[in-house]
Amino acid sequence: MKRPQGRGLESARKHIASCLTELESILKSADFLRSCFDESCEGDIDDKTTASGFEPIGFDAMLNSRLSAPTPPRAIKILSWKKAVEYFVKLLHDLDVICSYSLDPHLESLLRFVVQFQKSQPDLVARSHLQILNHVNIVEQLLLVQDGKLYGRDPFFAVINKAAALPEATKNHDIQKNESFLQLGMVVIANFLNSDGVGDSSLPNKLVMNLLKILCTNAAWQRRKLGKFLQDWRVIYVQLELAFRNEYGEVSSSSNDENTCMKIFQHILLWVEEQTYWIAFRFLILGFELELYSTGEYCMVYWYLYAVLIKLTEKTHLMMAVSHDTAKRKGKKKKDSPKDLARESRIPPAVLFLQCYICLAEGLTMMLAALRNEIPVFHSPSPFNTEHEKFVQHFELLQRACIPDHVSYPSYKESTTHARFSTLAMYNYFKDAQRIAKEVKSSFSNDPERLAELRKLEQVAEHNSVAQNIICRLGALDPSLKVSFEFSHHPFFATVVVKRS
Secondary structure, three states, rough: OOOHHOOOOOHHHHHHHHHHHHHHHHHHEEEEEHHOOOOOOOOOOHHHHOOOOOOOOOOOOOOOHHHHOOOOOOOOOOHHHHHHHHHHHHHHOOOOOOOHHOOOOHHHHHHHHHHHOOOOOOOHHHHHHOOOOOOOOOOEEOOOEOOEEEOOEEEHHHHHHHOOOOOOOOHHHOEEEEEEEEHHHHHHHHHOOOOOOOOOOOHHHHHHHHHHHOOOOOOOOOOHHHHHHHHHHHHHHHHHHHHHHHOOOOOOOHHHHHHHHHHHHHHHHHHHHHHHHHHHHHHHHHHHHHHOOOOOHHHHHHHHHHHHHHHHHHHHHHHHHHHHHHHHHOOOOOOOHHHHHHHHHHOOOHHHHHHHHHHHHHHHHHHHHHHHHHHHHHOOOOOOOOOHHHHHHHHHHHHHOOOOOOOOOOOOOOOHHOOHHHHHHOOOHHHHHHHHHHHHHHHHOOOOHHHHHHHHHHHHHHHHHHHHHHHHHHHOOOOEEEEEOOOOOOOOOOOEEEEEO
């Protein structure tokens, strides 16, 4: 697996398959080993450290307990034989997932792969094979980053070039030597647009490499790092935007060379902003995985998630339009057919996918706000901290980075204070989410991951639509009605359960 440029992955899969076969044989040997002993083994065999159930010969399992000090860290309990085999089976499956990756140079596909891989909660050993580990005077080359390049073969500038849909001109000349960029007098621009693709000293290389390394860590560490990392992306965006305004201002007519530079700036600004909101989205949903939110805080969390998703969807749509325009210009089409024009006017499936998220987040926000405003039990104040303090605790890192702009606790209160069952009955956001999920399924027939996600979203939308109708009809009139939330269908969109006590 450590061979450069992923050349050993196919061979590694064969070894993994062989190891799994051997482990299966080892599991089958348990009954035979136990039958070799005449006397019966006391206790549950699942807790024993050997397949036969008897103490291992020549090894004292309690040695670490006797030698360890009585203070933390405590002696580690040795895994039982069955759990040890299960551990290696899972580890091998996780490594097989890594080896089966196609080494796609597209950044979006790579980020999706790493996030999807993390959902299986892989062990540290499996996750470490994706990262680049820096030691003193030693760099252990692993899969994602080798010699400052993606998979050791794709320069990060080329990867970012493709992700940001930069014009073809960026490939034909050194941007750093362009007079228009030199006139900016900003080190950040020179660093950001370093197109030599060598090493990892340029700013975009560091940003993307650090993002990949963070996404390969465990969920708790990942969330803490992403929250702080957001500020780096935001600072870069503000600096780039300021430089762009100082250089170009409101000028509409310029030379062809200046036009190219201006387009490069616009594409990079849009790409940085899209990545920033994607990181913010990831930061928020990790809170559900780590169970950081209580039921009374769901309203503010879904409201903030809705605000981030609105901006993410907007930037994603713009990036797709820019990519389409760049590809169209590259193809040099002289005249578009009516079919092409109709296709361009449609909302891309990836954007509709995000709009399904938006509808669910908005629907849950309004439902929770109405429950809080109408039923006193949902608005019971905490004896430890106020709602404002909870808002700050959960979103302080986002607020510091101004993500999104003009989002604050007063704006949250203003958006949810007037929610009532009567207003909730006027519009059902869950029906919109259900409709979008059904319509967009066909577009992802070749993408099993997103297809499975859409099925989950559809289930949540269907259940919540029915629950909303019941709450609106009986909520204020029936005091025996109990409303609870569970995550049986989706990991971060709650399913509302309505029962009579």
